[in-house]
Amino acid sequence: MADVAYGFVDLEHLFSQRIAQIPNGYALVSDAIDESTQEYSRVVDGMLATLATDVTVAKEHYLEPVGGTLQPLDEFGNPLPVQGRRGYDVAYPIQGAGTAFGTNRLTRAFMTVAEANQRTVDAQNRDRDWLKRHILAAALADAPYNWFDQTLEQIGVQGAGNLTIMPLANGDGASYVGRGGRVLSAHSHLMAQTNPISDTDNPFGAIWENLMEHPANQGHRVIVYVADNLASDIASLASFVDPRDADVQLGANESQVVNIPDVGFGDVYLGYVRAPGRSHIISWGDLPDNYMLATVEGVPFLGRRQYPLAELQGLFTENHSPDGNILETRMIRYCGFGVRNRVGAVAFLVGQASYQAPADLKAPLAV
Known part of the structure; x- marks a missing residue:
């Protein structure tokens, strides 16, 4: 059976029937689409929380x-006030995107509940495809880019003008906090x-060290999303440990992973990978070949910008009828992604001497 959207679960017994022949059928299906969209947004927001923090500002000083340590004191001494935080400027784009499906008086009369469910799932x-591509474009960027934040006078939104959207730490002039306050x-x-x-040539030790030299990342597990074409090489490492599989009998003297993190937007x-590296490995088919994205569990590194009005979020x-015959159901999203914590993740490229962003995911994406 095809996937069933959340709001259609209680309507499965009606899937074979035409909506027009069900009492109050159009209202039932319309409510099911709305419920499905709301629940889908809730689930997606939970998945996004592993990677991104919601923001409603165009720019901020992150x-x-x-870090550091205590000051030495004698019996008469008092500690001097210290700088609590240091930071750098980051910014976030915002884009509109959407999809729609429609019927006319003929197709509407023939449409079944199952067809309405499938259009909702589609x-x-x-x-989900749009979100994943825009997340990856932000996470895998190798250079800043300019974003013109538009003023929308007709609805009273004051844009911020030209913004510089930053990548992960890329050797530019920004400074970051290391161990011991360095x-x-x-x-x-x-x-x-x-x-x-x-x-x-095991990269996971260097990745782990690069992340753990920052105080905010310490004490958290490293999660590495990997392209599918890297999976077999990683699984062949001597330090690789398989996960526990309920369908496989555990053999004697065999180690298996039991405390498995959520896969989030990943696949499997x-x-x-044990030392060096101490990293949980998740395949993510949307990553381009040879790329890996190492994150720190519980430390989101992206900012997802949305408008401050709740009705424009998620x-x-x-629903719209342009002419009384065609009925359109539209699904709309306004958001954008930019790196917020520039040392909260590592982007890694296998097969090249130096890192470069994937050509097909150059931010900002047009679509």
């Missing part, structure tokens, strides 16, 4: 903890290696 899948300059979280992943949990529906 602050990270300074629309949600298109939204200031890291010319620091980069864009990494690469020429050779394929192997026991002699692959396993765990995926929402509109």
Whole structure:
């Protein structure tokens, strides 16, 4: 059976029937579409929380903890006030996107409940595709880009003008906090290696060290999303540990991962790389070949910008008839992604001497 959208679960017994032949059928289906969209948005927001923090501002000065240690005191001493945080400027784009399906008086008369459900599922899948591509474009960027934040005078929205959308730390002039309060300059979280992943060219130790040298990341697990074409090389590492599989009998003297993190927007949990690296590995088919994205569990590194009005947040529906014959159901989203915590993740490219963003995911995406 095809996927069933949330609001259609209680209507499955009506799937074979035409909506027009069901008492109050059009209202039932319209309510089901709205319920499905609201629940879908709730679930997607939960998945996004692993990667992104919601913001409603165009630009902000992101602050990270300074770290450091205590000051020495004798019996007469008092500690001097210290700077609590240091930071850098970041900004976020915002774009509108949507999809729609429609009927006329003929197709509406023939449409079944199952067809309405499938169109709803298809629309949600298109939204999920849009979100994943825009998340990856922001996360895998290798350079800043300019975004003109438009003033929408007709609805009273004051734009911020020209914004500089920043990538992960890329060796530019920004400074970051390291262990013991050290200031890291010319620091980069864009990494690469020429050779394929192997026991002699294992990147996970360097990734882990790059993330853990920042106080805000310490004490959290490292989650690495990997392109499908890297999965077999990673699974061949001597330090790789398979996850527990309920369908497989556990053999003697065999280690398996049991404390598995959520896969989020990823596809399948692959396993765990022990030292060097200490990283949980999740395949994500939307990642371009040879790319990996290492994140820190519980430390979202992106900002998802939305408008401050609740009715414009998440995926929402509109119903419209332009001429009394055609009826359109639209699903609309306004949001944008930019890096907020520039040392909260690592983008990694295998097969090149230096990192470069994937050509098909150059931010900002047109669609």
